[in-house]
Amino acid sequence: MDPHHKRNQLLSLAGMCAIVLFLLYAQTYGTSYDVRILNNCALFIILAVSYNLINGVTGQFSLEPNAFVAIGAYTSALLTLTPMEKEISFIIEPIIWPLSVIHIPFIFSLIAEGVVTAIFGFIMGFPVFRVRGDYLAIVTLGFGEVVRVVANNAQTVTNGPLGLKGLAPYTNLWWSWGFAIFTVFMISRLVKSSYGRALKAVKYDESAAEAVGINTFWHKMLAFTCSAFFEGVGGGLLAHLITTISPTLFTFFLTFNLLIMIVMGGLGSITGSIIAAVFVTWGSEVLRFVEEPMHLGFIDIPPVPGMRMVIFSLILIFLMIFARNGIMGTREFTWNGVIDWIQKYVKPAGKGT
Amino acid sequence: MKRLLLSVMVLSLMVCVSSPAFAADKDDTVRIGIFLPMTGGVAAYGQMEYAGIQAANKIKPTVLGKKVELFLVDTKSDKIEAANAVDRLIKKNNVHAIIGEAISGNTIAGAPIADKAKIPMVSPTATNPLVTQNRQYIFRVCFIDPFQGEMAAKYVYDNLGSRKAAILVDIAQDYCVGLANFFAKSFILKGGKIVATTYCQTGDQDFTAQLSSIMAQKPDILYIPNYYAEVALACKQAAEIGLNVPVFSGDGAQAPELIQIGGKDVEGVVFTGHFEKKAASTELAKKYIAMYEKETGKEASGFDALGADAYFVILDAMERAKSINGTKVRDALANTKNFQAISGTINIGADGNAVKSLVLIQVKNGNFTYLDTVNP
Numbered sequence: 043m044d045p046h047h048k049r050n051q052l053l054s055l056a057g058m059c060a061i062v063l064f065l066l067y068a069q070t071y072g073t074s075y076d077v078r079i080l081n082n083c084a085l086f087i088i089l090a091v092s093y094n095l096i097n098g099v100t101g102q103f104s105l106e107p108n109a110f111v112a113i114g115a116y117t118s119a120l121l122t123l124t125p126m127e128k129e130i131s132f133i134i135e136p137i138i139w140p141l142s143v144i145h146i147p148f149i150f151s152l153i154a155e156g157v158v159t160a161i162f163g164f165i166m167g168f169p170v171f172r173v174r175g176d177y178l179a180i181v182t183l184g185f186g187e188v189v190r191v192v193a194n195n196a197q198t199v200t201n202g203p204l205g206l207k208g209l210a211p212y213t214n215l216w217w218s219w220g221f222a223i224f225t226v227f228m229i230s231r232l233v234k235s236s237y238g239r240a241l242k243a244v245k246y247d248e249s250a251a252e253a254v255g256i257n258t259f260w261h262k263m264l265a266f267t268c269s270a271f272f273e274g275v276g277g278g279l280l281a282h283l284i285t286t287i288s289p290t291l292f293t294f295f296l297t298f299n300l301l302i303m304i305v306m307g308g309l310g311s312i313t314g315s316i317i318a319a320v321f322v323t324w325g326s327e328v329l330r331f332v333e334e335p336m337h338l339g340f341i342d343i344p345p346v347p348g349m350r351m352v353i354f355s356l357i358l359i360f361l362m363i364f365a366r367n368g369i370m371g372t373r374e375f376t377w378n379g380v381i382d383w384i385q386k387y388v389k390p391a392g393k394g395t
Numbered sequence: 396m397k398r399l400l401l402s403v404m405v406l407s408l409m410v411c412v413s414s415p416a417f418a419a420d421k422d423d424t425v426r427i428g429i430f431l432p433m434t435g436g437v438a439a440y441g442q443m444e445y446a447g448i449q450a451a452n453k454i455k456p457t458v459l460g461k462k463v464e465l466f467l468v469d470t471k472s473d474k475i476e477a478a479n480a481v482d483r484l485i486k487k488n489n490v491h492a493i494i495g496e497a498i499s500g501n502t503i504a505g506a507p508i509a510d511k512a513k514i515p516m517v518s519p520t521a522t523n524p525l526v527t528q529n530r531q532y533i534f535r536v537c538f539i540d541p542f543q544g545e546m547a548a549k550y551v552y553d554n555l556g557s558r559k560a561a562i563l564v565d566i567a568q569d570y571c572v573g574l575a576n577f578f579a580k581s582f583i584l585k586g587g588k589i590v591a592t593t594y595c596q597t598g599d600q601d602f603t604a605q606l607s608s609i610m611a612q613k614p615d616i617l618y619i620p621n622y623y624a625e626v627a628l629a630c631k632q633a634a635e636i637g638l639n640v641p642v643f644s645g646d647g648a649q650a651p652e653l654i655q656i657g658g659k660d661v662e663g664v665v666f667t668g669h670f671e672k673k674a675a676s677t678e679l680a681k682k683y684i685a686m687y688e689k690e691t692g693k694e695a696s697g698f699d700a701l702g703a704d705a706y707f708v709i710l711d712a713m714e715r716a717k718s719i720n721g722t723k724v725r726d727a728l729a730n731t732k733n734f735q736a737i738s739g740t741i742n743i744g745a746d747g748n749a750v751k752s753l754v755l756i757q758v759k760n761g762n763f764t765y766l767d768t769v770n771p
Contacts, residue, residue, distance in 0.1 A: 074508070075486035078479060131525060134576045194566055194596075203569040207503045207525055284478045286503045288569065290436075291474050327479060333469060347433030347469040 092272030101245030114277025159274025205288025308368030428484030435472030447699030499523030544577025561614035627657035
């Protein structure tokens, strides 16, 4: 038992209060643009942290989050849209019966989409974990494509390529950050538990883990299903933030974005995923200024669309050369670490003992 | 090293944040925001439209005695970015009106934000009927898919005398699925028969399976409402397997690449389009074509002309409203009557949709030739 357990809990509580105060401040004084960016940050924290559970912590290189996000988004959208909205959106083929009349509150839809996605993840896990390594990546990539193609073709359920629109903008700072904190809390608890240690064992050497009595298949399934649950919830929140979804939103590029985040943050580090999710989401908006025309006194630089991506690529290249393990490596943020750091650097200068 | 890198990154971010936002003079300019896909999957459309808007801005740089300032924000052809972009234009650049997006899905993502902020938005080329549905502040200068599908069906039935149509539709594009559907509905209503409906996906290279099954049904017209690349390849392969029926397509076919890819096999293909240089009759169109071709060195076509039209329609509404107030401009936009735009006469009808004529274009001797104008 950590002797500073109580102190750390208090510090965590204080940290939470600080976040709540900050959100309250943003809600009151920020513009809708600021709030939107904060919401995006929270959503990508949810998605990156839960993706990191399977890819980083358990070390199973998989490429399916776009499938899970799509399932979550479609489930929640179909559950919260009013029957009237559905009728006017489905202009090509009418929506099938039970879905056409269902309309439930947002909170229940969030739970439903998490559960539905988790069930999909669970079923999908059986074929997926029959293979390892590169093959696993290919199988999961295929699953991501399958979901997108089904969304395109099942017109009576998903409205095909037209997508769904007119979702109520339920996602606000409290929902998104609330779930982001919940996700981080749950996944960090899981990683610290004996299950989490087993998952890490699977990452470093699957055969050795099996030899010491870990049922690797079920542990991988556990990580996969948990990841699916949170990806699904994230998908539902995303759908209700941008208020419209269509299959083009859930292409491989979504997975790729998340992959960049977790690699950038450090595979296996929850803290790293959070930092990278915020860095990428917020940074790509901040960097928009490089695409605007600039007047540097004596020269005028014309706007260059796509410049942001160039800068991001450069950052990634530098990161991969100089800090191959990402921003955090496999380290995590802990209060003990912070206090040690403060004691090491601040105290000697402060009191001069 | 790591610490150094991290501090450099943090520092650069801080510089980014503190960099001063453009020094826009609040009262002396009219600010028009543009959100278009300048990068990503459909970047070609965004770039064409932006070039058109820039040419239009050169022709008419002021409105109500104030200078018009353009703010371009890239959407990366993505919905999340499109929503961010609209919020940014409204809150950070304080724009008075917005032009965008090029494709329907992204316009739908941006529309509720503009609608809520009461900033009028005009899309150049979002043809899906859902875009403006139930929205007060969202308009467009292109015709919508049901109209295009209906007119295509009418022309095929009446002028070509076709009775048995086969459809090859790109299921991955909302635009293609919508158009195919509205064509089929109108064609059946007129008394025709759809003998085969086959599907493909954007990026497909081989359509022989679909075309063979179509051939077995012996249609007398083949309707391919897809984008140019798929249309050109399908035409090539239809010729290869000996399916010799006239091919009809939609405005997605209007790109020089259609002829480059299709060669002699797209000869005779007819499609419905927004704009054809040779059919342009208005004063504005002549000015625009000269300006656009001088500025870019390219030939004016549908996408850039519609981008410019969006710009001119907004300016016209501001002049009639004698104001740049969002609500007043919105009311003026909704009352646009007989505006002589580049792509013909524009009336804004119910739901903010443009009611306008379309042109029929045929590929003849390796060129797009104007065939006919169809009025609503």
